[in-house]
Amino acid sequence: MIADLGIVFGRVLFVMMFMLNLGGILTWVERKQSAIMQDRIGANRASIRIPLIGVRLRILGLLHPLADAIKMLTKEDFMPARADRFLFSLAPFVSVFFALTAFASIPFGDTLRVGDRVIPLQAVTLNVGVLYVFAMLSLGVYGVMMAGWASANNFALLGGQRAAALMISAEIAIGASIMGVVMVYGSLDLQDIVRGQGHPLFPQIFGEWIPAWGIVTQPLAFLLFLTAGIAATKRIPFDMPEGESEIIGYFVEYSGMKFGMFAMADFLETVVIAGMTTALFLGGWQVPYLQPDGFHFPWGAVATLPQVLVALLQVGAFVVKVCVMIFVMMLVRWTLPRFRYDQAMRLGWLGLFPLSILNIVLTGIALLLAGGPA
Amino acid sequence: MNLGQRFYLREVVAGVALTAGHFFRNMGKHIAHALGRKDARGAVTIQYPEERRPYSPRLRTLHRLVRREDGSPRCVACMMCETVCPARCIYIVATEHPNPEIEKMPERFDIDLGKCVFCGYCVEACPEDAIRMDTGILEFSSYSRLGMIYTKETLLALEPATADGKPTSPVPIPATRTV
Numbered sequence: 001m002i003a004d005l006g007i008v009f010g011r012v013l014f015v016m017m018f019m020l021n022l023g024g025i026l027t028w029v030e031r032k033q034s035a036i037m038q039d040r041i042g043a044n045r046a047s048i049r050i051p052l053i054g055v056r057l058r059i060l061g062l063l064h065p066l067a068d069a070i071k072m073l074t075k076e077d078f079m080p081a082r083a084d085r086f087l088f089s090l091a092p093f094v095s096v097f098f099a100l101t102a103f104a105s106i107p108f109g110d111t112l113r114v115g116d117r118v119i120p121l122q123a124v125t126l127n128v129g130v131l132y133v134f135a136m137l138s139l140g141v142y143g144v145m146m147a148g149w150a151s152a153n154n155f156a157l158l159g160g161q162r163a164a165a166l167m168i169s170a171e172i173a174i175g176a177s178i179m180g181v182v183m184v185y186g187s188l189d190l191q192d193i194v195r196g197q198g199h200p201l202f203p204q205i206f207g208e209w210i211p212a213w214g215i216v217t218q219p220l221a222f223l224l225f226l227t228a229g230i231a232a233t234k235r236i237p238f239d240m241p242e243g244e245s246e247i248i249g250y251f252v253e254y255s256g257m258k259f260g261m262f263a264m265a266d267f268l269e270t271v272v273i274a275g276m277t278t279a280l281f282l283g284g285w286q287v288p289y290l291q292p293d294g295f296h297f298p299w300g301a302v303a304t305l306p307q308v309l310v311a312l313l314q315v316g317a318f319v320v321k322v323c324v325m326i327f328v329m330m331l332v333r334w335t336l337p338r339f340r341y342d343q344a345m346r347l348g349w350l351g352l353f354p355l356s357i358l359n360i361v362l363t364g365i366a367l368l369l370a371g372g373p374a
Numbered sequence: 375m376n377l378g379q380r381f382y383l384r385e386v387v388a389g390v391a392l393t394a395g396h397f398f399r400n401m402g403k404h405i406a407h408a409l410g411r412k413d414a415r416g417a418v419t420i421q422y423p424e425e426r427r428p429y430s431p432r433l434r435t436l437h438r439l440v441r442r443e444d445g446s447p448r449c450v451a452c453m454m455c456e457t458v459c460p461a462r463c464i465y466i467v468a469t470e471h472p473n474p475e476i477e478k479m480p481e482r483f484d485i486d487l488g489k490c491v492f493c494g495y496c497v498e499a500c501p502e503d504a505i506r507m508d509t510g511i512l513e514f515s516s517y518s519r520l521g522m523i524y525t526k527e528t529l530l531a532l533e534p535a536t537a538d539g540k541p542t543s544p545v546p547i548p549a550t551r552t553v
Contacts, residue, residue: 033397035417036396036397036400036401036404036416036417037393037394037397037400038396039396039400039416039417039418039419040417040418040419041417041419041421223383331390331393331394331397332386332390334393335386335389335390335392335393336386336389
């Protein structure tokens, strides 16, 4: 009983720490990656002096997130006189909470066998995991709308209203593009979807060579999901709710750590979208040709591995894939100019939405011809 | 816009390829630099207080008063620079020079650098070549207006910069500065 509780706690703790640490480090990644893309060095001045030796530790600017946190915690926590005090304080917590919980049902590994126990490597095992992540992502926008409404500021209200509009237009595309994946793998459970991506694609034609990852079976859905997912993170090129260059956005009245929490929520959402993309399209924790008992290469070679090592490899593969997806999303964020509000709406409703419906139809026809889900 | 551009995806891929190319090229150079190849530079950044870009020798920087061999100022207090100064930031009080062959010398020679516009007219106007703007010093700042007034003694102590504009004197702190 105690052991069961400990295992559940450990699973949740792993996901929680993964999210929070990655979210914190992303501020550093954002600064450094953009700097290197633009032939600069990036923030590297924050330092800690070791007392007796007198050496200044900079460690590539990794102390900047720490300095940011200290700065934000010690700043004045301003609240406008006419603001709704309760909602104003609640809004950043709502934003961060739903961004954090969204990751819970994304599997970071298959199963770990310790003795006769079988531990699923997933914070929460849900048979409707896709819907859960989707629901948590959409609830996150409530924090933004709340902030916009409670600030008693017209620009904040505009930002909140834009966030709602953007969320709806992005969400429809997200939901509709996931449909194709759900049709192919025949399940709403993210663990089942990831397991399904371990099977070989068309064994009659390609043999065992190509694993049926979502990006191979659903390339159009991958593009649509990624685009809509980037829109859901509210970052450039889809930064209408923030709109630093026009309206300052829903957090215009926020200062100190509450403002920091909104920034944090953006990064956490980036991690969630990267995790979702990995689970749905990049094979989740799948390592090519790795079966539960070791590697089975298509040319016939077999390398058996202990179960713990297999589980470790899978978790490692998941983390690497998530990091690659985050890199790609950062690359997009620092490459593209921002959309105008109406352009984003047009892209969502006249571009992504019809295309994802088309993808469902095409997937249906293809499944009919191929004879059932893969 | 043609169809390819309106579809947007091709342009996005081209843009991302460009920035990703920059990222990986610079990253490779950074790693090579860390591994000991000191000629590989991944960034064009000059890390300012430690590194400086060379200044042009013609750059007008903080003034200095040229000294005679005995250390007294070459200035004869003719008031040409004070007259020509468009910002009116030079204040001169004249006095007798101990050497009877030299008519006058400044008793006070103050430049209010809070007003100076660095036009260089004072250098142009000087008939004795007694004031120059070649110290290479640009980093003078103060918390008060009084702290920007540089006196004769401070200006006399300055040396010219090297050929690539590196200052040879330390940044002077005027005696009037309190904060």
